[in-house]
Amino acid sequence: MASELARDRWHPPVIEGRLVTLRRHVPENLAAVVRWYRDPELARLSRYQTRPMPFEEIEHFFRTRLLAADAFAYAIHQRPSGRLVGLTTFSNLDPDNGTALFHITIGEPDSQDRGLGTEATELMIGHAFDVLGLHRIGLSVFAFNSRAIRAYEKAGFRVEGRLREAIWRDGRHWDEVQMGILADEWRAGRVGAVAAPAVGEAELVP
Ligand SMILES: CC(C)(COP(=O)(O)OP(=O)(O)OC[C@H]1O[C@@H](n2cnc3c(N)ncnc32)[C@H](O)[C@@H]1OP(=O)(O)O)[C@@H](O)C(=O)NCCC(=O)NCCS
Numbered sequence: 001m002a003s004e005l006a007r008d009r010w011h012p013p014v015i016e017g018r019l020v021t022l023r024r025h026v027p028e029n030l031a032a033v034v035r036w037y038r039d040p041e042l043a044r045l046s047r048y049q050t051r052p053m054p055f056e057e058i059e060h061f062f063r064t065r066l067l068a069a070d071a072f073a074y075a076i077h078q079r080p081s082g083r084l085v086g087l088t089t090f091s092n093l094d095p096d097n098g099t100a101l102f103h104i105t106i107g108e109p110d111s112q113d114r115g116l117g118t119e120a121t122e123l124m125i126g127h128a129f130d131v132l133g134l135h136r137i138g139l140s141v142f143a144f145n146s147r148a149i150r151a152y153e154k155a156g157f158r159v160e161g162r163l164r165e166a167i168w169r170d171g172r173h174w175d176e177v178q179m180g181i182l183a184d185e186w187r188a189g190r191v192g193a194v195a196a197p198a199v200g201e202a203e204l205v206p
Helices: 002-010 027-037 040-046 055-067 116-130 146-155 183-188
Strands: 014-016 020-023 072-078 084-094 099-106 136-142 158-169 172-182
Touching (some): 055 072, 055 084, 072 116, 116 146, 136 158
Antiparallel strands (some): 014 020, 136 172, 158 172
16 A cells, blocks of 8 residues: 555656646557557657567567556646557666656657647656656657657757767668756756655655
């Protein structure tokens, strides 16, 4: 009971925004996740290998990285319809150093470019800094993915470096761009916001 309460604090069932609601995954989300992970355009934009992923691999990813009780992952639902349109996760959550890596996919093409990705990113990093008490969030993005870079910049990420020519795509090499945001930068960008007390480290890892 106590550990369930702790989980509800560090990984709430629902995080409500203006354009999107983040909800913990339910088993029924698998079909949409399979469809997104088999979409060649999404693979081109976000995966190192563009070969089609076998169902078993996607199902394993869904079960262990999205649905599992110790996975910090959310389904992105568009408001007000509640339609499932994407997913977002933190990986490499490191309580010793206060760091995590951020990932997001708006899988439904007609829900892209409407501000949903930027808001979902802001909700995730706001939770990470204001509730989990993390210090730094990092991400990596392919240099040709200008829309993603723009959305991350709008949410407050800065370019920190580049892995030169790390990705072969569309007949040429591209840089992989490293971006990051620090807790102080997040707070400075939110004048007037009241930060919630941080969850203790012991609660961060379930
Ligand atoms: C990347 C992603 C999360 C962004 O979310 P989104 O909801 O589509 O983006 P938003 O509408 O919040 O913001 C996009 C911004 O990029 C701009 N943009 C769109 N296409 C662009 C392009 N080709 N070049 C530059 N900017 C572009 C938009 O105009 C908008 O900026 P603005 O508000 O200043 O006008 C989403 O598009 C997605 O998941 N795409 C497919 C998978 C992917 O790329 N994942 C990220 C892997 S690192």
